[in-house]
Each structure stands twice: as structure tokens, then as C-alpha cells.
Amino acid sequence: MHASLIFSKSYCRAALLCGALFGLPSAFADGNELPPLPVPGEWTMALMPQASYGTYSNSPTRDSVATVGMSADLQYLERYGMALGLSATTVKQKSTGASSGARKLIQTAYNLSGWERYTPDDLPGVLTLSGEVIVARNNDSSKETGVTTAAAQMAFLDYAKESYLDLGFAYSSYAAGNQGNGALTVMQFTPTIGLAFNEAADWLQFRLYHIIPDNLKRTQNVASTDAVDVKWTHFFDGTGWSPNQIQMGALVGERIYAVEPATVYNFADLQTGGFMLAAQWNFAEEALLIVQGGLDKYDALVPATLDSVSHTTAYSASYLYVGVRKQW
Amino acid sequence: MKLLLLKLSFIIMMLSIVAPAWSEGVDVTEETPWQESYRLEGLGKFERAIAPLNFVLLDSPDHEFALMRRAALKYALGWFADSILDYRKALEINPHSLETRHGIVRSLIAQQRWREASVEAQKIIQLSNWDYTAHLQIMICDEAQRKWTPLQQRATQLAAHYPTDATALIYLARAEAWLGDVPKANAAYARVLELFPVHAEASNYINSNFIAK
Numbered sequence: 001m002h003a004s005l006i007f008s009k010s011y012c013r014a015a016l017l018c019g020a021l022f023g024l025p026s027a028f029a030d031g032n033e034l035p036p037l038p039v040p041g042e043w044t045m046a047l048m049p050q051a052s053y054g055t056y057s058n059s060p061t062r063d064s065v066a067t068v069g070m071s072a073d074l075q076y077l078e079r080y081g082m083a084l085g086l087s088a089t090t091v092k093q094k095s096t097g098a099s100s101g102a103r104k105l106i107q108t109a110y111n112l113s114g115w116e117r118y119t120p121d122d123l124p125g126v127l128t129l130s131g132e133v134i135v136a137r138n139n140d141s142s143k144e145t146g147v148t149t150a151a152a153q154m155a156f157l158d159y160a161k162e163s164y165l166d167l168g169f170a171y172s173s174y175a176a177g178n179q180g181n182g183a184l185t186v187m188q189f190t191p192t193i194g195l196a197f198n199e200a201a202d203w204l205q206f207r208l209y210h211i212i213p214d215n216l217k218r219t220q221n222v223a224s225t226d227a228v229d230v231k232w233t234h235f236f237d238g239t240g241w242s243p244n245q246i247q248m249g250a251l252v253g254e255r256i257y258a259v260e261p262a263t264v265y266n267f268a269d270l271q272t273g274g275f276m277l278a279a280q281w282n283f284a285e286e287a288l289l290i291v292q293g294g295l296d297k298y299d300a301l302v303p304a305t306l307d308s309v310s311h312t313t314a315y316s317a318s319y320l321y322v323g324v325r326k327q328w
Numbered sequence: 329m330k331l332l333l334l335k336l337s338f339i340i341m342m343l344s345i346v347a348p349a350w351s352e353g354v355d356v357t358e359e360t361p362w363q364e365s366y367r368l369e370g371l372g373k374f375e376r377a378i379a380p381l382n383f384v385l386l387d388s389p390d391h392e393f394a395l396m397r398r399a400a401l402k403y404a405l406g407w408f409a410d411s412i413l414d415y416r417k418a419l420e421i422n423p424h425s426l427e428t429r430h431g432i433v434r435s436l437i438a439q440q441r442w443r444e445a446s447v448e449a450q451k452i453i454q455l456s457n458w459d460y461t462a463h464l465q466i467m468i469c470d471e472a473q474r475k476w477t478p479l480q481q482r483a484t485q486l487a488a489h490y491p492t493d494a495t496a497l498i499y500l501a502r503a504e505a506w507l508g509d510v511p512k513a514n515a516a517y518a519r520v521l522e523l524f525p526v527h528a529e530a531s532n533y534i535n536s537n538f539i540a541k
Contacts, residue, residue, distance in 0.1 A: 040446035077444040119439040
């Protein structure tokens with residue numbers, strides 16, 4: 001259910017390798033015919049299998065969550081590309097608190113995205129316009145958590161890769177369900193700024209989530225939420241077993257029904273914070289491994305029972321995510 | 329008498345050159361568009377150096393050299409997208425021009441469109457197998473994309489074809505270093521030092537490896 005990591009920046013840094021000086025060959029050509037050189041292609045394709053597992057602590061209804069997914073993307077030069085993703089999530093419910101009666105909530109989500117890149121002379125960098133549609137369907141007996149989301153983003157990265165700006169917008173539509181709470185639509189605005197420092201070996205990014213749901217009955221009476229997601233990334237040379245980059249992040253503030261790339265947080269719980277740690281290894285050319293772990297905090301609404309009135313309760317979710325990306 | 333005749337014929341010759349210009353009201357000292365463009369470029373006024381070329385292209389929209397020169401000036405101004413448009417027009421006029429294709433690749437590299445630049449450079453290689461600049465341009469793109477194995481392969485072969493070229497050897501050394509083959513990186517850097525005994529990158533690499541040893 002958690003978002004995949006997006007590590008798109010790579011930096012060349014000076015090589016600092018150790019070794020011995022051996023004999024110096026005087027020529028490279030040995031008289032044999034030289035092998036053919038690789039021919040640069042116009043199209044690239046990448047596949048990214050991924051999986052995550054999380055457990056809930058103090059959740060009134062949920063015990064654990066497991067997700068497996070696969071995304072494929074196709075790119076034409078640096079001009080445009082599209083990606084298709086599919087994921088299956090199983091949320092194991094607690095036997096005592098499962099109001100729906102279902103022991104497992106099973107969700108399937110699809111996402112289709114596309115982007116186009118521009119390099120106009122009026123801008124000192126690259127402008128990228130992108131759009132995404134996410135559809136999630138599940139067997140939630142309330143019928144309230146199925147969602148269709150459309151998102152768009154305009155992003156700018158300067159040629160020196162020292163500063164980044166984007167403006168994202170997402171519109172999510174949730175069905176009325178059978179609880180009598182009515183339908184819900186959610187608008188989300190995500191202005192983002194990123195800056196490089198330490199000779200581009202570090203990257204700091206701030207993303208504001210301003211979320212406006214339109215139905216208080218389904219948002220714990222929250223009319224809007226604001227949160228800031230801060231991420232710090234450090235880039236390494238990445239030789240041997242050392243990672244190419246590590247990333248630390250924290251979410252400060254509150255957000256509900258948030259949308260991230262390829263992911264919608266479609267439970268009616270209010271996220272009140274979180275932190276994450278991630279690393280990426282380029283274990284082969286055109287192949288990378290991403291490992292991420294983190295903990296998110298939420299407030300959940302506990303419906304009224306014979307013994308108590310409705311109230312909110314805090315819980316947390318800790319998770320581990322692994323993804324492998326191979327490009328051809 | 330002979331001298332007088334010579335003087336007269338010289339005066340008549342000069343008049344025959346200048347008279348048509350007078351009759352058309354043209355100042356013979358006026359710069360041609362090319363002279364003006366070169367002069368302004370020499371003064372670093374690239375944008376103003378484009379203006380005379382615009383006049384040429386107004387009369388002859390298919391003037392290949394005017395398009396190429398305007399593209400080069402736009403590149404110097406950092407108008408890379410515009411530069412590519414002019415180069416593409418020039419290429420339509422003369423599809424055999426390797427120079428024009430180099431110009432396109434150069435502008436694509438400036439925009440960090442590494443894949444597209446590589447594909448364009450490959451088109452040059454299809455026309456001219458061991459075009460040095462095209463291979464160098466692909467190596468620049470490979471390095472930017474951290475494609476160390478293709479870089480190593482290309483640099484090895486370029487160094488074989490141009491054995492006294494230090495640039496190919498430096499790219500080879502960098503690729504070997506990133507691929508973790510220190511002896512081969514050392515060997516390539518050592519060859520660079522044979523060509524440029526005070527080359528800083530090569531010296532630093534080899535010295536740091538001696539220290540580590």
C-alpha cells in the first residue's frame with residue numbers, strides 16, 4: 001500500500017578507487033577484428049517487480065498488510081514515456097475488530113501514467129508534464145474504499161540538477177458505499193521544491209500536501225489537511241557493495257486520503273506523521289535494487305458501540321519495501 | 329608612351345569596377361552580410377551576428393550555410409532548441425552533411441538529451457564508420473548515463489583507431505575505474521601520461537593508487 005521510491009537522480013563523481021599499478025600495454029588493438037559496438041536505441045523498457053510487508057501496532061481493525069506488484073515502463077528517447085503498474089494488496093484484519101466481518105481485505109490496484117519532456121530555450125532546464133490514473137478496487141464490505149484517482153504534475157529541473165520545482169494536483173473519487181455517508185471527492189495540491197548541496201552529493205526535497213476532502217462524514221470531521229514531506233538523499237560513488245544513494249524522510253503534519261505516485265492511501269485514517277529510510281544499489285548496469293523501511297502514524301475512527309461512543313485511536317504501521325528495476 | 333598607356337588602362341579598369349557600383353548607389357566599402365556577421369561574432373555579439381544571416385535567409389530560405397551558421401550562433405547563445413531547428417532545416421537541404429549532424433548532437437548534449445544525442449551520433453557513424461567526433465559524443469553521453477561497459481568498449485576501439493589521442497584513453501580509464509578494474513584503469517592513465525606527462529587526472533589516479541598500495 002506504500003508508495004514506491006522514486007530515485008531518478010544520478011550524479012557522476014570522481015572515481016576514488018584503490019589498486020595496484022601493473023604493466024602498461026602499448027596498444028589496445030591486437031590485430032584481430034574489433035567486436036561490434038553497442039548501437040544506441042531509441043526505445044527503452046524497464047520492468048520493476050516490487051513487494052512490501054507491514055504490520056500495524058494498536059490498530060483497532062488491522063493486523064498486517066502485504067503487497068506485491070509489477071510495473072513496466074516504456075520510454076522514447078528523453079521525449080516521452082508511459083508506465084503501467086499492477087499491484088495486489090492483502091490486509092489481514094483483526095478477528096475482534098473487523099467490523100466488516102471479512103478476515104482479509106483484498107485490493108487490486110492499477111495505474112497508468114504518461115509523461116512528456118520539453119527543453120524550451122526560455123527555460124534553463126527540463127520541463128516535464130505528466131499525468132496518471134490510479135484505480136483501486138477491493139472487497140471492503142462498506143464499499144467506501146474503492147477509488148479512482150486522476151493526477152497531473154508539472155515539474156522543472158534545471159540543467160545543473162541543483163534545483164527542482166513541481167506542482168502536482170490529484171483528484172480522487174470515492175463511491176458512496178453502503179454506510180449512508182455519501183460519496184466523497186478529494187482534491188490534493190502538492191507544491192514541491194528540491195535543492196542540491198554539498199557539490200550535488202546531497203539532495204533535499206520538501207513536498208507540501210494540501211488536501212481538501214468534501215465530505216466531513218468520511219474524514220473524521222476534517223475539512224482539510226496540511227503536511228510536509230521532507231526527504232534528504234545522499235549520493236555515493238556506489239562501487240562494490242556500497243549503495244548509490246541513501247534516503248531519509250519524515251512527514252510532519254496531517255494528511256488524509258493522500259495520493260503519491262502509483263499509490264492512493266484510500267483508508268479513512270488520518271496520517272499524523274511518519275519517517276522512512278531507504279537505500280538504492282546499482283547492482284548491475286541498468287539494474288537497481290531499492291530497499292525501504294519506515295513507520296507511519298495514524299488516527300483511526302472507532303465507531304460507537306454499546307459500551308462506548310465513537311472516538312479516534314492512534315496506531316502505527318511499520319513496513320519494509322523491496323523493489324528491483326531492470327532496464328533494457 | 330608605353331607608361332602612359334599602362335596608366336590609362338589601369339584607370340579604365342578601376343572605373344569599370346567602380347562605375348557600376350556608383351550607378352546603383354552602392355557603397356563599395358559596405359560590409360557583406362557575411363562580413364558583418366563575422367565581425368559581430370568576433371566582438372562576442374552573437375545575437376546581433378544573427379541579424380545579417382536573417383536577411384540572407386529572407387532572400388534564400390534554403391541557404392544551407394546561412395542556416396548552419398545561424399544554428400551555430402544560436403548554440404553559442406544557449407538557444408539549443410532553436411539551434412536544432414535550423415540544423416534540421418540545413419539537413420533537409422543537404423542530408424549528406426556530417427557537420428550539420430554534429431551540430432544537432434552538440435545541441436542535444438547541451439540539453440542533456442543523452443539518448444537522443446547518442447542516436448543522432450550513431451547516424452553519423454552509419455555514414456562514416458570511425459568519425460572521431462561522433463564516437464566522442466556517444467562517449468560523453470555514455471558517461472553521463474553511467475553506462476560504463478558500452479563506454480569501455482567504445483573507448484577501447486577509439487583508442488585503437490586513434491592511438492595518440494588522449495581523450496579516448498581518458499574515457500577508457502574512467503570506464504575501467506568505474507567497472508572496478510584498477511590495473512586496466514592504471515594502464516590507460518599511464519598511456520595518457522605518456523602523451524601528456526603532466527595530465528592532472530591521470531597523475532592523481534595513479535598516485536592515489538600507489539598511496540593505497
